[in-house]
Amino acid sequence: MAETNIEFGAELRRRREAAGLSQLVLARRVPCDKSWISRLEKGTGTASPDLARRLDHLLGAVGGLMTFAHRKGQQSAFIGLPPASEHLVGRARELADIGTFVRDGSGPNVCVLTGTAGVGKTALAVRAGWDAADLFPDGCLYLDFGAHTPGATRLTYKDALRALLTALKVPGEEIPPGDAGLAGVYQNALRGRRVLLVLDNVGASDQIRALLPAERACRVLVTSRNRLNALDDAVVVQVGSLNDADAAALFRSAGGERTEGADAAADRVAKHCARLPLAITIAAARFRADPVWSVEDFATELADERARLELLDDGERSIEAAFAVSCNALEDAERQMFGLLVLHPARRIRVDGAAALAGVAPIRARRMLSRLADAHLVTYETTDGVVMHDLLRGFARERILPETGAGERSAATLRLLDHEVSLAESCGRLLDPRRHRASMVPDIPGDGFADRDTALDWIQSEWPVLVDLCHEAAAHGRHSQCWQLSFALRDYFFLAKLWDPWVSTHQVAVKCARAAGAEREMAIALNSLGIAHADRGDLAVAAEQYQQALKLFRTIGDEHGITSALSNLAWTSIYLGRPEQALQDLRIVRQAYQQFGNRRNAAITLRAIALAETELGVFHDAVEHALEARREFETLDLPLDVAMSVNCAAWAHFQAGDLEAAATDYETARELADRCGSRYEAARAATGLGNVLAVTGQIGEAAGQWTCADALHRSLEPSVLGEARIRSTLWLGDEAPGMPEGSRD
Structure with a gap:
């Protein structure tokens, strides 16, 4: 085996130098860690079949490197990993973090890869497992727990223990016939061995706690949509959406030759897929299946939010089904809040706004949002605000929100409007405390702002949301909330000289006041509009508005x-x-x-x-x-x-x-x-x-x-x-x- 490693290393070095590549550049292209390329060339490491195949392809060896890697007599550890994806794009940072984890013999021996549905956690874990396979002479084992696979039967930890004992070649007579003692036999089988476990699709910590090796030389990669907070000592790698360039590159890679030269359209497809690898690969499969589509036409089809979820279903995989599994694990109140969040027009939803929508106290809303965040259905962008990407937002609007009756949806919208009106009015009174104000805003429970600086910080970030809410109120016949918001926003718009939103909000306020027959409110809006x-x-327009108000x-x-x-x-x-x-x-x-x-x-x-x-x-x-x-x-x-x-x-x-x-x-x-x-x-x-x-x-x-x-x-x-x-x-x-x-x- 050592002789074969030396021959492989010499051939690898010869071909790398002939290609004019440094060890660092080669490592980045494969990808793997540079130190591993160095070990391979010195003959002190053994290339896994997958790594040998990728090096062979990259260096144009036409099977030459594979020949050295698989010479007769070479002994290899058992590798039970599924094939690595051909379309894994990017993820250099995540692979580097996982590589550091598997090589670190002093820290925790469990690493959790967590992220939203469809973000590519499994593909990342499998690729990282293949990259690290040669570090584990006693094997690499893989188990799918099925927690987030639609229609799959979840694997219990007891069944998992028996499967692992079989893979570790523990004699059948040593495996207890019942459940008692299984964990002890498993831990004994790992003693003194170096094994990599990839535990995929895990729903909760209890599914795998008994499988975590006491042997510190072993390493465990876990993938889950949930944070698995109960695994206190685990290293956590957050897996997010791809960046714009990598997302578009994935679509081009999976979409085939017809994507060549359509970079701008590929970018749009990737963005409509929220840069989620699963959604992108499903989109690519749908695109390949219909030769009539151009990339531009396909991007246009995906731009329609109402049809997007249906397009992202290739008959075997569905982004909607993936999201549904995550939602099905929620409690009823959390599921309802998830649906109600789409009634908020902003990308970022503050905790107090979510509380108003759900009709709960802010402290309760924060707990509910944290549960949604643990399931990666929302993401905390700041300490007081969450976001959800467009695909999840569309799923929540089309599939979850309708579960809440129209009456409660209307009540939630009204609670949100009243809450935001109250905050905006509190802000306005601090920005211009002496301005004559008609008493437009009813007494609404809730705290205002402590001082002018706090109010100004809030309104500077929130005014676009309030403008959207003002127009939403007008569109849905919430006349009084529309003009209340527009009047409350006026103080900040005067300070910041934001004329366009000032004009737009007061124009709809005039329409609402006219529709409601509210002459006083209409006069106030016209006067402010002027x-x-x-x-x-715009002096002539201003004079006309003043005359109407007068x-x-x-x-x-x-x-x-x-x-x-x-x-x-x-x-x-x-x-x-x-x-x-x-x-x-x-x-x-x-x-x-x-x-x-x-x-x-x-x-x-x-x-x-x-x-x-x-x-x-x-x-x-x-x-x-x-x-x-x-x-x-x-x-x-x-x-x-x-x-x-x-x-x-x-x-x-x-x-x-x-x-x-x-x-x-x-x-x-x-x-x-x-x-x-x-x-x-x-x-x-x-x-x-x-x-x-x-x-x-x-x-x-x-x-x-x-x-x-x-x-x-x-x-x-x-x-x-x-x-x-x-x-x-x-x-x-x-x-x-x-x-x-x-x-x-």
């Missing part, structure tokens, strides 16, 4: 609403070059707000007065009024408004020609804007400072400030923001008057 349009420069407010006799709409129309007059009319109207509006006791809106109106005065050239009064507004906002603890007022004063100084004062105020405004999280006001301040530098001939420094402004917020609108207008004229080397800032109510 601010969004004005803020991004008419409705007058119809229902809402004096505060009337004043708000008049205020917004006055702001628009400033933008449209009518500062005299604006100043007259704003003084009336401010008096009304003072009578209402609304100090915040009265101060905002004073800032508008300062802008109108700047346009009229009354610079001293403009500065004084901007500073008076700033002091009022500081008293009210409204940091965003403070930053806006300082920018307003800086603009008046700039227009008056007091560049030193303008620069000082713009620098202060930048600091204040950074503190309150307004990238828009920070960009405005940086633009204004760049203007000051440009006017004083410091072009390089000005360009630096303008670049900084662009990085903060690129869409500063010249028609409503004077600093942006001045920047454009300075950049062209011309002179032109600037325009004022945006309004807010």
